[in-house]
Amino acid sequence: MIVGVASMRIRYIATAGIFPIALDADHLIQFLNLEAIPRMGHSILFGFISIPLMMFFAGKKDYLLGAVSFSAVLAHVSFDILLGGTTSFPFFIPIINKMITFQGYDWVVLLLAAIAIVGITRIITKNHITEHKSQET
Ligand SMILES: [Zn+2]
Numbered sequence: 001m002i003v004g005v006a007s008m009r010i011r012y013i014a015t016a017g018i019f020p021i022a023l024d025a026d027h028l029i030q031f032l033n034l035e036a037i038p039r040m041g042h043s044i045l046f047g048f049i050s051i052p053l054m055m056f057f058a059g060k061k062d063y064l065l066g067a068v069s070f071s072a073v074l075a076h077v078s079f080d081i082l083l084g085g086t087t088s089f090p091f092f093i094p095i096i097n098k099m100i101t102f103q104g105y106d107w108v109v110l111l112l113a114a115i116a117i118v119g120i121t122r123i124i125t126k127n128h129i130t131e132h133k134s135q136e137t
Helices: 002-023 025-031 044-058 063-084 106-136
Strands: 087-089 100-102
Touching: 002 044, 002 063, 044 063, 063 087, 063 106, 100 106
Parallel strands: none
Antiparallel strands: 087 100
């Protein structure tokens, strides 16, 4: 069981580590000069899309994994702002159909939001597991 928990964590770390890098694949689309909406990967919508996608690839309803992948999008945007300074993303697409400009310490807000989402989901899923255990006994 301890090994199981450990391997789960490694997968979460891997997801949180590799997925944000994969997001920059949409920068390549820009280079190809396609008519795609620029930086689609840098949006809340993409974060939401990534949740069922990640669960599909994991082969189960892993809400924590979903939270990690959603937060990975926020964390990625956060680091893009941190490294690039003032940066624009279609962040609220399709609700607000224009580029949102982030600057200064906006990355701190996004990073804290990412951490909060994972933290809250972890607490919720933990309670959920305990509920199931108490029902079994
Ligand atoms: Zn990026």
